[in-house]
Amino acid sequence: MQEIWCERIDSSQPELAAVIDEIAEECNIPRAVAKIAAARGCRNGMEAMAYLEPNVEDFHNPWDLPDMQKAVERILSAKENGEKVCVYGDYDVDGTTAVSILVDYFKSLGMDVMHKIPNRLIEGYGMNIEAVRKLIDCGVKLIVTVDNGIAAKDEIAYAAEHGVDVIVTDHHECQGELPKAVAVIDAKRPDSQYPFSELCGAGLAFKCVQALEEAQGQTRDLSNYLECAAMATVADIVPLQDENRLIVKMGIESINTDCKNAGIQALAQVSNVQEVTSGNIGFVLAPKINAAGRLGEADCVVDLYTKKEAVQVNQVAEFLKDENEKRQEIEAQIYNEAVQAIKLQKKYQEVFICAAGKNWHSGVIGIVASKIQEIWYHPVIVMGIDEDGIARGSCRSVEGINIFEALSGCSELFETYGGHEMAAGFSIKEENIPKLESFLKEWAKKNHSRINLIKKIYYDGDLSENDIDWELMDCISMCEPYGVKNPSPLFRLSHIHPEEVKTMGQDQAHLSFKDGDFRCIAFSQGKLASALLRDYDEGIDVLAVPKVNHFMGNDQIELMVKNILIPELFDHEKCWQYLKILKNASDAVIKELPIWQYDQKDILPNREETVWVYKMLKKYAENGVKFDALMDRNKTLNCFKLLAILEIFNEIDVVHSKLKKGIIYSKIPKEQQKKDIKKAELVIKLKRNIN
Template sequence: MSVKTQWIQRKSKHSHLSVSENEDLIDQIMEEFNLTKRTAEILISRGIISIEEARRYLNPSLADLHDPFLFNEMEKVVSRIAKAKAANEKICLYGDYDADGTIGVSILYSFLKRHEFNVSYFIPNRLITGYGLHIDPLQNLIDEAVGLLITVDNGISANDQIDFCNQHNLDVIITDHHECQGTLPAAFGIINPKVPGENYPFKELCGAGVAFKLVQAISTRLGLDFDLQNAIECVALATVADLVPLQNENRILVAMGLHYLNSNPKNLGIRALIEVSELAQVKAWHFGFVLGPKINAAGRLGEAHHIVDLLTGHDPAILMELAKFLSDENRKRQNLESTILDVALAQVESQELYKNDIIIVIGENWHSGVIGIVASRIQEKHYNPVIVVSVTDGKGKASCRSVEGFNIFEALQSCGELFSSYGGHDQAAGFSIDAENLALMTKKIIEYGHVTEIKKHLIKKIPYDAIIDETEITWNLFNDCSHFEPCGLGNPGVQFVLNRPDIISMRTMGKENNHLRLNLSNNVGGVGFGFGEFLTKRPELSANGFRGVEFICRLDVNEYRGNKTLQLVLKDIRQNPIWDFDRAMFLVKSIVQSVNPKIEINLQSAGLDPGELRMQRETVKCVYLALKKSGETGVSVQIANSTKLSPFHFLMACEILREAGLIAYRLKDGLVFSKIIETQEKKDIQNTQLMIKLEKMICD
C-alpha cells in the first residue's frame, strides 16, 4: 500500500514579523553570525524571531538551561530528600525498563550513591512485573523498611499504588514526564512538567531529563558536587532514544552531550557501547538507531538492570563485556522482531486491516518486549495509527503508535474503562486488557477515529525548508545545513525540493530492487531507500526521460575508498501530477466540465503549484502543429513526443483547440487521433472560455 503524502514548506507558526521586519532580521542574522542568506531564511522559517533566539539555537549553552527550582514542588521535594540523607533513611529509586527510565535511574543513583545517600533501585521486569508501580514489589520495599520512594519515568497515573504506599508510611516522590490522567496521585511531591498548572517553562523533557533536573536541584541546595558532563552524556542519549522533541533544553542537552562524547567522553559505559558499535563519530541519530536500541533491548528482553550497571560502573573490562552482551541482546531482539513483524504484516494483508483507519493487529503469545517496534514498522509502511496486541493466557498487552495530528492517548481514554491499565503520549501509548474486551475495544477505537475525522490525518505531511536548483548543490550548502544539528524529532534535518531536476539515469538497487539510485546532469548522485517501487510501477518514466519526477532530499556525504562526494538522500519522491497520465486526465476533465474547478481540485493536496497549469499560446500552437504532422498515426500523450510537453498541457491544448473549432479528436490507449478542421476564420486562442477559466483558476 502506498502512503499518501503532501509536501509542505516549513513556515513558523509563531512569527508575526512583517515583510520588512523579516528582511531586516535576515540581514542581522547574516551579519551577526556570518551566515548565508539561505541559512538565515531557514532559521526564521523554523521560528527564530530575534538575534538572541538565533544565538541560543546556533550556540547551545548550559547557561541557557532553566532553573530546576522553577518546578512548583522542587523545593519541597529537595527538602524531603535532604531529610532522608540526614536520617540515613532508606531511599529506593523505582524506574522504568526502557532507555529513558533506566538512564534516568542511572543518573540519580550515581549521584546519590557518590554522596553516601542510603539508596537502592528497583527496575521492574517487563515480562513479569510490567510497566509502572505494582503492589507486590512495593510491599517488598516496605518490608525492607524503605522510607522514601522516588519514581523515575513513571508514577503519574499510579493513584491506587500511591495510596497503598501512603497507608504504609512510605513517602513517594514522583518524577515523570507522561501525560496526566484526571486526578493526580496523592504523592508527597510531583516533578512532572506536564502537571496542570506547572510553572516550569519547558514541557517536553524526557524522564531522564526530569531526573537530571532533580539532581541539579539537590546538588545546588545541598552544595554537593555533580559530575555534570557524565550526566549530560547520559541524558542526551535518553532524550533522543525516547523521541521527545529536540527543542529548547532538550536540544541544548543533546548538543552538549554530543560535544562531550566526540571530544573526551567520561561515561565509561557509553564509551564501551560506542566502541562495540564501531562509531568513529557520534551523531544524534546514532542515539536513536544504534546506541538506544542496544539499551532498550535489555529492557525488552527482561534484563534492564544491566543498563544501570553499564552506566554507573567503573571497570572498563567489565563494562566492555556488558556492552557486548547488550549488542548480542539487540541482535536477539532484531531476530524476534523480524519474525513477529512478518506474521503481523501477513495478518494486515490477509485480513485487509489496512482498509481500517486504525490498524489493530492481535496475536497469540507475541513477545511483549518487541510489539512496540512492530507497531512502529507497520505505521511506517501504511501511515495509519497502529495498535499491536499480544494475548497470553487471556490477558492482552498492547503497544500503540500514531500519526501526526491524531492523539492515540486520547483515543484510549475514550474507552479507558475497558483497560486494566493504560498510559502514554499523543503519539505512543500502551495498555493492558482482558482478552474478552478486545472486540469491544476495537469497535470503540475505530468509532472514535470516525468521530474525530481521522482521515484528514492519514496524509503524511513531508516538510521541506526551501526549493533549490541543481547549481546550489555544493559543499557550501552542505555546511549551511550543519548549523541545524543536532537534528531529530521536533528539529528535523534540513530538506530541499529540487526544482525540475535533470535526471539522466534512474535504476533500482538491492536484492529485492526496493531502493533507488539516480544521477543528475551535474554529476551528483542520489539514493532513495525504500523507493524502488516508484520506478518499477512506472515503466514509462525511462521513455519520457524522467520528466516530471520530483523529490524532497537531504544533502549527505558518500565516502568510498577515502574519497568524499556529495550525494542526495531522497526523503520522498513523486511524479508531478501534470506528468502522470491518469491524474492529468482528471485535471483536464475537471477544468473542462466544472464551472469552478477549484472546488473539485485541491491544488495543494494534489501537490500542484498553480503556475504549473498555465497555458501559453505557443504551447497550443505547438500541439496543433504536432497533430497536423501526425496524420492518422496518432500522437502519444505518455511517451515523450516532439512537443516535449506534459500530458496535462498536451491534453489541455487539445481541448482548447477543439473549443476553438480547429480540431476534432479522440483518445485511445494513450494516443490522440485528430482531424484538422480547415477554416479561413482567424481564431483567438487567448479568449477561448477554457483559457479564460484556467487563468482565473491560477490567479484566484
C-alpha cells in the same frame, strides 16, 4: 501511500520574510539556514544565535523546579542519617538511564542506595503495592521515583503509612490531585514556574544532581551524567528545544571528545559507531538499551551506566547487543505475520488497520505498529493475545486522527487504556476485539476525512545547486542535534534532469544519479530508476539534504534524497491509487482527486491511443510487453492513460490483462462482440468530472 509536500513556513509572507532577512544578516549565515532557524521558532537574531550556538549559561536554575528545595533537603538528610534509599524507575531507556544517574550520584556521596525497575512483562509500568511492600521489608526509608510516580497516589500513601517517605520526579502529565509525597518535582505541575516543561525523566534526574551539587557547595565535573541524560533525551522522543537541545548537544560533544561514561563507550564500540549523533542514538544505541526492558532484563542497563571496569561494561554491552538481536527476530516474525494477515483480510481498506495474533510479544508490538504505518499511512493497532485471552494493544496514529479520542469512545470495552493523540495502549478481552474494530469503523465514518490519510512531508524551502557550498554545510551543521521539534533540514530542488541513473545495494533497492556536480543517493527508491530515465520537459523535483561524505580522506558534498516527485501522470503508484478511487469512491471523493487540474488530452485516452494499445497487447499477448516500453514507443501516452486503457479493456471484456513486475500479460477473448468504449463506466466518470 499518498504524500503531499508542504513548506514548513510560508516565507512569502512579508513578516516572516523580514524575520529571515534579519536572522541571516545578524548571524551572518546563508538565507537557507536563516529559514531553518525561523522554521524552528526563532524570531530574531538573538534567538537564532541561542539556537545555533547554545552554551552552558543557557541551563535553567534547577531550584526553579517545584519542590526541589524539599527534595534536596530530604535526600541530604538521608545521607547524613545513613538511611537506605531506593531509586524507583521505569524499564525504558529514559527510566533506566534516570535510575542510573541518581544511583551513581548517590553512591558518590557515600549513600546506602539500591534501585527498583519493574519487570515490564510481569509488573507493568510504574509503582505497585507489592514492590513497595518488599522495599519496606528491605529497610528502605526513602524512595525517589524517576520517570514515574505522578499517578502513584495509592502506592505513595501506602509507603507513608509504613514510615517511608517518597520523592517523586516525573515528567508526565499530572492527573488531578498530586500524590501526598515529601516532594513532587514535575515541570508539568499546574503551579510550576520552571521555564521549560519538556525535560525527560533523566533530564530531571540531571537537574536534581545539579541542585544537590550546588547545595553541598560542590563544583565537580558532571559530564558523565550529562552524557547519560543526552542518550535518554533523544531516546524518549521529547522535543529537542531549549534545555533538551542543550543537554543533547553538550552531552554528545562530551561523548565524542572525552567520553566519561564507560558504558556508553562500550555500547558504541559493539555497535560499530565511530561518532555518536542524535541519529545513531535513536536508531542504533537506544534500541539496544530498550531491548533489555522489552524482554524483562532492564536491571542490566544500570550496570552498563554505572560500572567502571571495561571488562564489566563490555560484557553488558555485548549482552544488550544479543538481547536486541533477539528482539529484532521476534519483531520480524510478528511483523511478517501481521502484514500477511492485513493483506489477506484486506484490512488496509479500513481507516483503522487492526492486526491481532496469539502470543505476539507485548514488548515489540509498538515497534511493529510503527513499521506497518510506513507501508500504509493509516492509524495502526497491533494486538498480542495471551494464554488467558487478554489482548494487549499498541496504537500509532496519523496527523489529524486522535487515537486516544477514538478509544475513549468505547472505553467500556477495555480492561485498561491510556495514551494521547498520536499513540495509545490498552488491554482488552479477546472476545471484544470484533466490537472494537466495528466501533472504530463507525467512528471513522463520522470523524475522518480522506485527506488525513495523505502523508504531509515538510521541507524548509527551495535550494538551487548554486546555493550548495562548504559555507552552507558548516552552517547547517550548527542546527544539530536533530530530533522532535528540530527535524533534520530538508530542501526542495526543482527541475532536475537526472544523469547516470543506476540502482545499487542489495536487491538493487537503492538509487544513485547525478545532478550537475553532485551525486544524489536515494535509499529504498530503486524502483524509480526506470521513471528517472525518461526525459521530462520540466525535469523532476526532489526533497533532499546536502551531506558531507568522508571517504578515504576525501570530503565530498552529496545530496541525500528523501523523496522524488516525478510528473504525477507518470507515477505508477499514484495513478493506480487515482484509478482505484475513480472506480470505487463516491463522487464527492472523486472530485478531490488532483488529476482534474490537467488537460483532457492528458487524462482521457483518445481513439487512436486505445486502438494502438489494443494492437500492441494483441501482438505481445503470449510473452507480455513491458509497461514502460509502450510509453516509450507512444509519446502521447502517460502512465495514467495507459493504466486507464487497461482498466477499460478489462471492464468491457475486450482484453483481459494483468500487470506483474512491470510487464503486461494479456489474453484476448476468442469470441468478441463489438464494444463501445464510450459506454465504459470509467470513461463516463472521467468525462463527467472533466466537464
